[in-house]
Amino acid sequence: MMRPLLILIAALCLQLPAAAQSSRLDDIIARGVLRVGTTGDYKPFSYRANASSPFIGLDIELAGELAKALGVRVELVSTSWPGLMKDFGEDRFDIAMSGVSISLERQKQALYSIPYLKDGKTPITRCENQARFQTLAQIDQPGVRLIVNPGGTNERFARANIRQAGISVYPDNITIFDQIVAGQADLMMTDAIETRLQQKLKPTLCAVHPEAPFDFSEKAYLLPRDLLWKSFVDQWLHQAMASGAFARLLDKWLAHPWPQAAPAAISLEPLRRLMDERLALMPDVARYKWNTKSAIEDLPREQKIIDGLKAEALALGVPAAWAERFFRAQIEAAKVIQREHFARWELAGAGRFADAPDLATVIRPHLDALTPQLLRELAVAWPALADPAQRSRIAASMQGMLTATTSAAAAIRAAAPLIDASPGTGKP
Numbered sequence: 001m002m003r004p005l006l007i008l009i010a011a012l013c014l015q016l017p018a019a020a021q022s023s024r025l026d027d028i029i030a031r032g033v034l035r036v037g038t039t040g041d042y043k044p045f046s047y048r049a050n051a052s053s054p055f056i057g058l059d060i061e062l063a064g065e066l067a068k069a070l071g072v073r074v075e076l077v078s079t080s081w082p083g084l085m086k087d088f089g090e091d092r093f094d095i096a097m098s099g100v101s102i103s104l105e106r107q108k109q110a111l112y113s114i115p116y117l118k119d120g121k122t123p124i125t126r127c128e129n130q131a132r133f134q135t136l137a138q139i140d141q142p143g144v145r146l147i148v149n150p151g152g153t154n155e156r157f158a159r160a161n162i163r164q165a166g167i168s169v170y171p172d173n174i175t176i177f178d179q180i181v182a183g184q185a186d187l188m189m190t191d192a193i194e195t196r197l198q199q200k201l202k203p204t205l206c207a208v209h210p211e212a213p214f215d216f217s218e219k220a221y222l223l224p225r226d227l228l229w230k231s232f233v234d235q236w237l238h239q240a241m242a243s244g245a246f247a248r249l250l251d252k253w254l255a256h257p258w259p260q261a262a263p264a265a266i267s268l269e270p271l272r273r274l275m276d277e278r279l280a281l282m283p284d285v286a287r288y289k290w291n292t293k294s295a296i297e298d299l300p301r302e303q304k305i306i307d308g309l310k311a312e313a314l315a316l317g318v319p320a321a322w323a324e325r326f327f328r329a330q331i332e333a334a335k336v337i338q339r340e341h342f343a344r345w346e347l348a349g350a351g352r353f354a355d356a357p358d359l360a361t362v363i364r365p366h367l368d369a370l371t372p373q374l375l376r377e378l379a380v381a382w383p384a385l386a387d388p389a390q391r392s393r394i395a396a397s398m399q400g401m402l403t404a405t406t407s408a409a410a411a412i413r414a415a416a417p418l419i420d421a422s423p424g425t426g427k428p
Contacts, residue, residue: 024229028094032072036063037079037093037222041149041173043197044253045099045219049317049383051078056317058253059097062240066095069236081173082151085109088222095233096222101153101191106222113221113233116241117193117250120213121157124195125187126180127206133187136214140165147185149173154190157215175262177202189214201260257316257376259383266384268397268418271377275414278330278370279403282337282410284363287356289338290345296338302331309371316379323378326417330374333414337407385418395419 028034038055040048045059055076067074077093084096088110101119102112123133133139139146144165148155149172158167168185170176177198179185187208195207221237223230240246259266289296306324313323344350357363384390398415 024094024224024226025232026228028070028072028229033075034063034067034070034072034095035075035077035093036066037077037084037087037096038063038098039080039084039173040078040098041080042099042194043201043258044193044250044256046097047174047258047317049259050386053319053382053386054314054317056256056315058249059099061249061253062246063095063097065240065245066097066233066236070232080151081149084151084222088224091224094224094229099191099193099219100222101217102220103153103156103217105156111223111225111227111230113223113230113237115218115220116237116246117219119191119193119217119219120215121154121189121217122192122195122210122213123187123189123208124177124180124198124205125208126183126204129186130206130208133208136161139187139189145184145186147176147179147188149176153217154188158189161214177205178262178265180205191217191219197254197258201258257380259380263384263387263390264393266381268381268384268394271374271381272397272401274370274374274377275330276402278367278374279333279337279407279410279414281363281366282334283341284357285334285359286338286341287353288359288363290342290350291352291356296335296342302328305331305371309375312372312375313378316375318375318378318382322417323375326378327371327374329417330414333403333410336410336413337403340407340409391419 038046038059040046040055042057044057046055046057048055060076063074063076077087079087079092079096079098084100085106087093088096100106100112102115106112123139125133133144140162142164146158146162146165146167147170148158148167150169155169170179170185176188180188181202181204192207192210192213195210199205199207221233223233237246286296288294306327309327310320310324314320378385384394395415395418398411398418401411401415403414404411
């Protein structure tokens with residue numbers, strides 16, 4: 001009776017080294033790269049404005065943290081909700097991190113990490129319709145127009161629960177909520193966390209009882225059937241949640257300056273106003289430099305500013321090369337104004353200015369405060385700036401720069417990155 005048991009134990013022991021050698025965890029460490037599948041269309045988890053823009057979001061930042069814990073670099077692999085499991089089956093990535101909901105259907109093929117968020121499906125609609133769509137019975141009526149994104153748990157939930165209302169499939173999960181705003185659909189049923197975020201971004205929309213969704217679901221990371229790899233991810237995630245690091249990152253990305261509309265509806269006015277505000281400080285800068293006989297150009301300081309903002313731009317979803325091009329243009333436009341003032345003063349034989357503010361204590365703090373504001377507005381406007389179809393609209397908007405009334409050359413220089421060629425190229 002003991003002999004079969006001993007044989008089984010021996011066989012298991014012989015298999016352990018082979019199993020360890022074939023572990024996905026060991027493969028990732030050996031290759032030095034963690035491949036992360038992500039959709040780029042689900043705020044606050046994973047988002048990018050277009051194919052040339054960087055991925056940003058809660059799960060994108062956490063992917064970087066997971067790679068850091070492994071001692072490897074992260075490689076983000078674009079996938080989609082309809083193609084998620086196909087890409088997973090073809091081994092295109094080691095883990096999917098994109099606000100993935102746990103489903104039994106997916107678990108037939110994969111494992112999940114421990115859950116990191118409890119959620120559920122709930123409606124979002126125009127605020128005047130909030131009382132109409134409190135229950136599934138109210139929603140499932142002839143004439144009600146429900147909109148869904150294809151291939152994910154939203155579509156599956158709608159088709160499992162809706163029999164009489166119309167269901168339309170809309171392919172773009174980023175602009176789908178604009179269809180409700182525009183009256184092309186009555187509502188969408190999606191994860192409660194998404195409805196809460198979208199009602200902040202689009203004030204005409206209201207989440208319907210997000211605190212009490214129609215069902216129960218959880219978010220987790222999708223993993224191959226490898227228990228050693230799952231154990232590592234689970235422990236890493238457990239530590240992030242227990243330490244409060246996960247909660248801090250979630251709060252950060254819920255408060256992120258996400259784009260609030262489709263590219264054609266994004267206003268460029270806040271960005272233009274900040275550009276004008278920055279250039280309006282340049283006459284004072286010129287007076288200070290004239291009084292102190294300082295050089296207009298300060299290349300080391302300019303480079304320090306540029307180097308400091310590129311990583312911040314990338315974290316906000318704006319390509320670093322394009323952000324550098326934009327801010328260099330603002331700096332050059334500032335120098336245009338200063339040189340124009342110097343030329344006039346030299347011609348007039350101007351003396352010292354008594355009313356020149358101090359550069360270090362008055363002007364520079366104002367300039368430093370404008371830089372993060374400009375970065376945030378670039379992030380909000382990025383879908384429009386990255387869309388070639390918006391170029392003429394952007395050019396028309398920039399014609400309204402107040403700076404043009406005092407220095408047409410400076411206004412043209414400052415607006416050039418917004419108008420010339422494609423911002424997605426990042427070319428200076």
